[in-house]
Amino acid sequence: MADDPDSDVTDAVNSDSAADVEDSPTTRPRRQPAIRPAIDSIETVLMTPEEWTQAVNALAELIVAWERAGAPTKIPRQNI
Numbered sequence: 001m002a003d004d005p006d007s008d009v010t011d012a013v014n015s016d017s018a019a020d021v022e023d024s025p026t027t028r029p030r031r032q033p034a035i036r037p038a039i040d041s042i043e044t045v046l047m048t049p050e051e052w053t054q055a056v057n058a059l060a061e062l063i064v065a066w067e068r069a070g071a072p073t074k075i076p077r078q079n080i
Contacts, residue, residue: 047055066072
């Protein structure tokens with residue numbers, strides 16, 4: 001489509017009205033990246049058989065809850 005300088009129709013995409021600028025993604029505040037902790041060393045401690053069983057059961061419960069939620073792969077958006 002050719003640009004017509006004599007046209008009275010304003011293209012909404014090229015409009016500079018205040019409403020267009022307010023809703024623009026470039027005017028929304030940017031989210032700050034998550035702060036990543038620095039790991040100096042990893043300490044491992046052997047688990048007792050009871051702790052192992054509790055850990056496996058906890059993981060199984062998390063997996064079941066995730067599957068019941070529809071196995072989402074994205075973090076749900078929060079309404080702020």
